Amino acid sequence: MAILVTGGLGYIGSHTVVELINNNYEVIIVDDLSHSEKFILHNIEEITGKRPIFYPFDLKRKELLNQVFDAHSIEGCINFAAFKAVGESQVKPIDYYENNLFSLINILQEFKERNISNFIFSSSCTVYGQADEMPINEDTPLKMPESVYGKTKQMGEEILADFAKGYNKKISLLRYFNPIGAHDSALLGELPIGIPNNLVPYVMQTAAGVREKLSVWGDDYPTSDGTAVRDYIHITDLAKAHVAALKKLMNNQSADSVIDIFNLGTGRGSSVLELVKAFETANNVEVPYQICERREGDITIAYANADKAEKELSWKAETSLEQSLKTVWEWQKYLQSRSN
Template identity: 50%
Template sequence: MSVLVTGGAGYIGTHTCVELLLAGYEVVIVDNLSNSKETAVERVEKISGKEVKFYKIDLLDKAALEKVFINEKIEYVIHFAGLKAVGESVSIPLKYYHNNLTGTFILCELMQKYQVKNLVFSSSATVYGDPASVPISEDFPLSATNPYGKTKLMIEDILKDLHYSDNSWNIALLRYFNPIGAHSSGTIGEDPNGIPNNLVPFISQVAVGKHKEVRVFGNDYATADGTGVRDYIHVVDLAKGHVKALEKLKKEHVGIRPYNLGTGKGYSVFDMIKAYSKACGKELPYKLMERRPGDIAACYAETRRAQEELGWTAEKGIDEMCRDSWRWQSQNPEGYK
């Protein structure tokens, strides 16, 4: 049973491919390597002991992507591919809208043509915008505060319309919170291009000596210590959530159904700096900065639906997340290079 994983060479994609392979699925990866490395795919094969079919293809290249549907017996699609940095999306919104939306249009057109209508979509907690309260449940109002989040919300709406037009589509919308950590082997992890936009990859690069100090964007939020609070989830837990979602689509027709994937706990920026300092064995310096546009005060998940309907619960805590992140970063200070 073949699963097409778009963006499968990326951070969440590689960890999900490992879990899919260990669960007995055949995996076909499509990735343009704009924010990933082919070395990561080789390491997925080494961890799992299984082979992966890899195509270096951009989703915007419809002719090339169609050959994958012709050559492979695809039954399910997990769609990760897309630009993903909140701050960058504010600076270059047109690139985000064009890439993330057009790539999804082309993918869905080919899925429709070749009658592949089982889809797990990589959405995001950013679709909740600045929530009125926490924890956030799946029935909260949707309203993104930045172009990245808006592309996720637009794609959710497009998929809802697609299902409405043809209810044979079977779609799980996975709204996940803040993935961190790495595989326990230390051989695959997050390897962003340039200066990381997300907190924990930046903290890890400070810990390994690539940057002088952690940048803390705002300490005047309405939170316990004034810094932003997020729901951090171990990437392996998140990957297992994708396998559970796929199993759900195999067993029954859900139509189109959103699921939060998070721990249900919120940790502040200062909490994360302290936990990572413990993991790497040294105090990490930080510098207070102005708030970033598009950031919100607090965001963490209500996870009951995923527990009850997918049989999935996040198992790993903040200390294990930071230890595994540090193991990856310390063993691979230059990432996959």
């Protein structure tokens, strides 16, 4: 059965494509390569022994998307096609609204017209805003997110809830906490274009000497060391959760609409400085850093209660923070070998 993976050469998308192929799904990727590179396609083939079908275009081009659906018997979609940097979203809000929402609506139009179901949405814990209590479970009230990125995810969820009810579709909303790490093969990992917007790639590049110092955004948060706390989940654990969620949707024979919501995290929070120290210890390297002013759009603390995913998907995050950070460093070595 064919599964459309939008943004399938990106960080989370590429790892999920590997897991889908390992579970005998046919994968069709649409990716405009704005935040990825084509060598990732080759690396997916090297890992799995199969080369996914790949279309390089922007999902806002409805006519090209229509041709993909004409050419393949698509039975479901996992949508990763979104800009995802919190800080960047604050200075490029219209770009984020246009890219993250228009592309989603175009895919849903195809689902509606062709009577396709089984849609998995790459959402985020940012939809909770700064939650009042930890850990965060799926019943935690949603708040207005601090960032434009978070707002696009919350709007996307609302669109999908209306879509499921209005057209009797099966939808899974996967609320990620903070994906980190790389594939065990060291052939896939987070590939920042230009200056990294996310913490771990910046840590990785600083340790490698690509960046002079890591910027730690704020040390006056009400946490143990004054830096923000997040729940860091290994990327392969996260990818496996997508396959589990897809199987659950496709095995559901109900004629009614379905809206599954799952938090995906480890259930453990780590501060920015704790992560930096863990990276140094795991890889025997030094990460020089400087404290900067807080970054607009960031929250203080967020970590997951993922009991629902364990119960309903038989899924649980298994990789430790230290092991995740070891895979990051192996990925950095691979990238350096490519550039030599």
